[in-house]
Amino acid sequence: MATILVFNGPNLNLLGTREPQVYGSATLADVEQLCRDAATGLGVQVQCRQSNHEGVLIDWIHEAGREHAAGRVIGVVLNAGAYTHTSVALHDAIKGAGVPVIEVHISNVHAREAFRHHSYLSPVASGIVVGFGIHGYALAMEGLVARRAPG
Numbered sequence: 407m408a409t410i411l412v413f414n415g416p417n418l419n420l421l422g423t424r425e426p427q428v429y430g431s432a433t434l435a436d437v438e439q440l441c442r443d444a445a446t447g448l449g450v451q452v453q454c455r456q457s458n459h460e461g462v463l464i465d466w467i468h469e470a471g472r473e474h475a476a477g478r479v480i481g482v483v484l485n486a487g488a489y490t491h492t493s494v495a496l497h498d499a500i501k502g503a504g505v506p507v508i509e510v511h512i513s514n515v516h517a518r519e520a521f522r523h524h525s526y527l528s529p530v531a532s533g534i535v536v537g538f539g540i541h542g543y544a545l546a547m548e549g550l551v552a553r554r555a556p557g
């Protein structure tokens with residue numbers, strides 16, 4: 407069965423206690439359960455990972471590219487947290503890996519501080535889901551399945 411990879415970046419392990427007025431009260435475990443439920447509904451498998459380290463996220467994107475080339479992975483749902491706004495290296499990794507990546511943000515970053523308005527990832531993302539709370543992860547998974555090449 408085809409797989410979707412869900413990667414969460416820095417500080418998303420703090421969901422539930424971190425700025426609940428911005429990110430809500432759901433924990434990372436709740437997000438991962440939501441993704442597993444969405445996967446069941448979509449008829450795919452999902453693997454969820456979280457890291458606070460830029461290089462680890464880059465390694466996972468490279469691995470996703472290899473798994474995509476082998477036909478095992480449909481794409482990646484990526485909430486890169488603050489690296490979204492800083493990381494040329496993640497931009498290059500997504501570009502180089504050749505795997506569809508959907509950029510997700512729980513909050514509406516465009517309604518927040520100016521430094522969150524720019525994303526290094528958006529130009530190389532296959533799609534962007536912003537401001538739907540944690541439901542955005544399920545929307546991104548649905549989008550990946552909908553645009554999957556037939557066969």
Ligand code: DQA
Binds near residue numbers: 417418486488489
């Ligand atoms: C975030 C938005 C980013 O600006 C922030 O640094 C995060 C979370 C979101 O999901 O809304 O860590 O990606």
